[in-house]
Amino acid sequence: xxxxxxxxxxxxxxxxxxxxxxxxxxxxxxxxxxxxxxxxxxxxxxxxxxxxxxxxxxxxxxxxxxxxxxxxxxxxxxxxxxxxxxxxxxxxxxxxxxxxxxxxxxxxxxxxxxxxxxxxxxxxxxxxx
Amino acid sequence: xxxxxxxxxxxxxxxxxxxxxxxxxxxxxxxxxxxxxxxxxxxxxxxxxxxxxxxxxxxxxxxxxxxxxxxxxxxxxxxxxxxxxxxxxxxxxxxxxxxxxxxxxxxxxxxxxxxxxxxxxxxxxxxxxxxxxxxxxxxxxxxxxxxxxxxxxxxxxxxxxxxxxxxxxxxxxxxxxxxxxxxxxxxxxxxxxxxxxxxxxxxxxxxxxxxxxxxxxxxxxxxxxxxxxxxxxxxxxxxxxxxxxxxxxxxxxxxxxxxxxxxxxxxxxxxxxxxxxxxxxxxxxxxxxxx
Numbered sequence: 001x002x003x004x005x006x007x008x009x010x011x012x013x014x015x016x017x018x019x020x021x022x023x024x025x026x027x028x029x030x031x032x033x034x035x036x037x038x039x040x041x042x043x044x045x046x047x048x049x050x051x052x053x054x055x056x057x058x059x060x061x062x063x064x065x066x067x068x069x070x071x072x073x074x075x076x077x078x079x080x081x082x083x084x085x086x087x088x089x090x091x092x093x094x095x096x097x098x099x100x101x102x103x104x105x106x107x108x109x110x111x112x113x114x115x116x117x118x119x120x121x122x123x124x125x126x127x128x129x
Numbered sequence: 130x131x132x133x134x135x136x137x138x139x140x141x142x143x144x145x146x147x148x149x150x151x152x153x154x155x156x157x158x159x160x161x162x163x164x165x166x167x168x169x170x171x172x173x174x175x176x177x178x179x180x181x182x183x184x185x186x187x188x189x190x191x192x193x194x195x196x197x198x199x200x201x202x203x204x205x206x207x208x209x210x211x212x213x214x215x216x217x218x219x220x221x222x223x224x225x226x227x228x229x230x231x232x233x234x235x236x237x238x239x240x241x242x243x244x245x246x247x248x249x250x251x252x253x254x255x256x257x258x259x260x261x262x263x264x265x266x267x268x269x270x271x272x273x274x275x276x277x278x279x280x281x282x283x284x285x286x287x288x289x290x291x292x293x294x295x296x297x298x299x300x301x302x303x304x305x306x307x308x309x310x311x312x313x314x315x316x317x318x319x320x321x322x323x324x325x326x327x328x329x330x331x332x333x334x335x336x337x338x339x340x341x342x343x344x345x346x347x348x349x350x351x352x353x354x355x356x357x358x359x360x361x362x363x364x365x366x367x368x369x370x371x372x373x374x375x376x377x378x379x380x381x382x383x384x385x386x387x388x389x390x391x392x393x394x395x396x397x398x399x400x401x402x403x404x405x406x407x408x409x410x411x412x413x414x415x416x417x418x419x420x
Contacts (some may be wrong), residue, residue: 056335061138061141066191070166071146071147073199078155096258115173
């Protein structure tokens, strides 16, 4: 049922923005952005339950919380960067969209820096000085 | 073997989760980066037992580093704590200073008052101050000068300095001159002779004064916590200001016998300073030259 709602919302937004594109392109962009944000917010509630289950599973299997947190942050960054980039790309600003993607990539790599640091430290300790 | 089971569980979970997330990824452009981080995580999980062997707790370190990166407020929190600690130290030292100063002033005033009222030559007056807690106000009140009680005092909102003991030292020459009757004079000399054998007794009393706020006898813990004692130190500045050095004085000072003058001093201190009678100690300094 929810899927039908989302698809309906998307179809209506697409038709509206097509109609608007002739007269006012800026409103067409606004409609597209609004539809995207609405669907995104709609999904946040659903994601919450999934994340709770994942956290419970992680606690049960004895995985450190840090790993799960890192992984979830990666997904979050990837999705938000993708979403923003697509909206901007719809508006015809490809260069800004690629900057947003770059920012997402950099932030993902930043999450990896502490892990890399610890691994390298361990390797250095393992090797005889 | 439990660690092996845990380790395997962790590896399985992390691998499953990372493949799940690769599926979730929105498009190809992010894939390489995300894959790298995920594979690093799997590597960390694999290395976890070795990491445990070498450094204390890698997970904690990682957590700290990530927290610091994501919210830099965390780093300022420790700085704030440090500043608060320094402020606390400053407060304690100023509290000690003000207690010392108060003790000095009170001792000086008491000395002049006693001299004016009784005409006795007072060698010095020692005032022992302590902080009384605003809420409790019991024997467990904090003592100035020791660290432990300062921490106690931290939990209190308002601490009030209270005079917990007064020691009056009378100069021998004047005292003898004032004592008119030869009987009293004669009565005092045995005291002077006794003082050699009774050294230990005043010692005990003095230590008890240090803590016994109301009931002197019921203070066996006295030796644990010496208080800051301030002498007016008019004639003899080299005299000890802490109870620990009082032992030397005991050789030359014995508790003065009850007489008109001591009673006068007691009533004077009681009326003008509102000090309870059992907190006042009057000592007669023994003159080396006297027989």
